[in-house]
Amino acid sequence: MITGKNYIGRSLKAGGDKTHKTINPKLNLENPTAFYEATPDEVEEAVNLAWEAFKTYRNMPGSKRAAFLNAIADEILALGDELTTMFTTESGLPEGRAIGERGRTVNQLRSFADLIAEETWRDLTFDPAEPNREPLPKQDLRRTSVPLGPVVVFAASNFPLAFSTAGGDTASALAAGCPVIVKAHAMHSGTSELVASAVIKAAEKTGMPNGVFSNLTGRGRTVGQALVKHPKVKAVGFTGSISGGRTLFNLAAQREEPIPVFAEMGSINPVVITSNALEKRAEEIAQQYAGSITLGAGQFCTNPGLILTVESDLTNSFIETLAEKTTDLDAQCMLHPNIKKGYEEHGTLVASQSGTETVKKIEKVTGANDAASQICKVSGDEFLKNPKLHTEVFGPFSLVVSARDEAQLIEIINGLEGQLTGTIMAEKEDYPTLGPIVEALEYRVGRLVFNGVPTGVEVCPSMQHGGPYPASTDSRFTAVGTSAIKRWVRPVSYQSFPQELLPEALKN
Incomplete structure (x- = not known):
């Protein structure tokens, strides 16, 4: 009661x-x-x-x-x-x-x-005494938590x-x-x-x-x-x-x-998608990420709010597909009117920045606190010079950034604030060249995900849920x-x- x-x-x-x-x-x-x-x-x-x-x-x-x-x-x-x-x-x-x-x-x-x-969780350590050690005896030392x-x-x-x-x-x-x-x-x-x-x-x-x-x-x-x-x-x-x-x-x-x-x-959880991954399974990735972006009305700290790609016709097609699949999913109720208000304010802030384009957004929702899913896009040049584009939009929103090349993509990762997760969507043929991307993400995130989605946090000893500030x-x-x-x-x-x-x- x-x-x-x-x-x-x-x-x-x-x-x-x-x-x-x-x-x-x-x-x-x-x-x-x-x-x-x-x-x-x-x-x-x-x-x-x-x-x-x-x-x-x-x-x-x-x-x-x-x-x-x-x-x-x-x-x-x-x-x-x-x-x-x-x-x-x-x-x-x-x-x-x-x-x-x-x-x-x-x-x-x-x-x-x-x-x-x-009691082993206490990281117990034992260093026994060595009274006859030269030139000085060693004392018995034991440590616990x-x-x-x-x-x-x-x-x-x-x-x-x-x-x-x-x-x-x-x-x-x-x-x-x-x-x-x-x-x-x-x-x-x-x-x-x-x-x-x-x-x-x-x-x-x-x-x-x-x-x-x-x-x-x-x-x-x-x-x-x-x-x-x-x-x-x-x-x-x-x-x-x-x-x-x-x-x-x-x-x-x-x-x-x-x-x-x-x-x-806070975290916007960057996702890097290689050209080879888009060439082989663009639609599959779009479907997978539409589900992740909208899961729980996007109200997860691991929501994929930033997608990084290299500019190409294939990338442009993928962005359109992702936007279609994301906005095709039914709008969901957010946790509170204040949460919805914050979502709308932050989404408008990002979408209104110079060079940013709303690819697609749900135009009308039924419930008073339903969230209108939204996908935006921007160039790597614009993203690099505008910190407001790093804003976390807590809800079913993602910004897709098209970098000029892989060098600029790594520059973008290096310029990010600390994040909870970083994801790489890639193919086996990408493995020989992925080292710099993995290393760049490693220094910005607490958990690296390969060919998956960041939403969903397994409760187990190997899980790291945390990252550099402000994650x-x-x-x-x-x-x-x-x-x-x-x-x-x-x-x-x-x-x-x-x-x-x-x-x-x-x-x-």
Whole structure:
């Protein structure tokens, strides 16, 4: 049952008078429940509870934390249709997406549970003493990783489950031994409260300390900024806009004790298509990318927003085919009126730049928040001299750039901001000459895709979901896959310690 209140540890509280309601984007109407914004006192209480919980939770064996994560997965599944209905009502996304995202959320939790069942994830190292070494004896040294402390997780607008309340950031932080305070996204506050109730039930069933998890709501930036500034908060996870992520990053850096902000932000995900690939399968690639560009109304951080080719008659024909196939697909509802507004504003900005041409755009949509798919094109010369053409258009939009030659194409890649992904569509005969393109992309992206689409992020140990700024604030880490746990720990060495005082995992 949705209450509209904040979970401060195990307690539901609503001490303030500021409220907001979520939107049903399909109907373009407010949903009935009013959600109470967390007050400064409630923020303070949640952080203090998390700090006290940390003293116990950080020392719990991995097997107990694993049981907690598995119990969260069980409780999320137990919410049944209530959760999927709330998900679709607040997001406008179809039921299939709700079920799929719920499955991914559950699988993430179970993956981290499996990981921490043993302590090897801590990157344990042992360097035994050599007392007789000349000219100086060597001390016994052992190293492990310890949790940072309470973590604030900002829920994402475009993934109400998998990147939100019990999503990858929360699962990895809890796995590491860090209590979590979630700042629920205002667009899906009801979904967040339901998932939060599942987390709290799991915490109670598995004997976790009160305060190991809290869920706070708030429409503006007041609650989030208060959390990031709090001295007992030790790290932040964020998925969203460049402006939002950068604001939090700056706040964290300005604290008396700066803390890490692991923010996944903007990306236009360049796709390089070779002439040989166009010659052999232009229509197939156009169909494949029309589906990728419009998937989920284009509301993915890995949406292919920039396609790079070398100018030719074949390229011109491909652009026309891509535009036809993209706009032939039905328009889809976007997550929120504000998301649609942003899509239209950014799409208009890019399309209005000098030398840019709209190849095709859906002229009329049915629903109030449906997105009109759009394909634009521009020359390599124009793209190189106009940074506005690098703007991320969050929705079913892609800009095709026709370079003069491969040298200019590489120049374009080298001039891009950091990206989450870079894709190469090529044939075997291209392999001997692809080295410079691969190398150029390697320095601009976190994940390289070959003959595929960037949309769709596999949750596995080898996944890298992050990249050079502004794709993320720290390209050394991933937000997806079990390696995401490394964001929430730091290394500690123990020198010449007696066995009795060592952490259990470092004992002989």
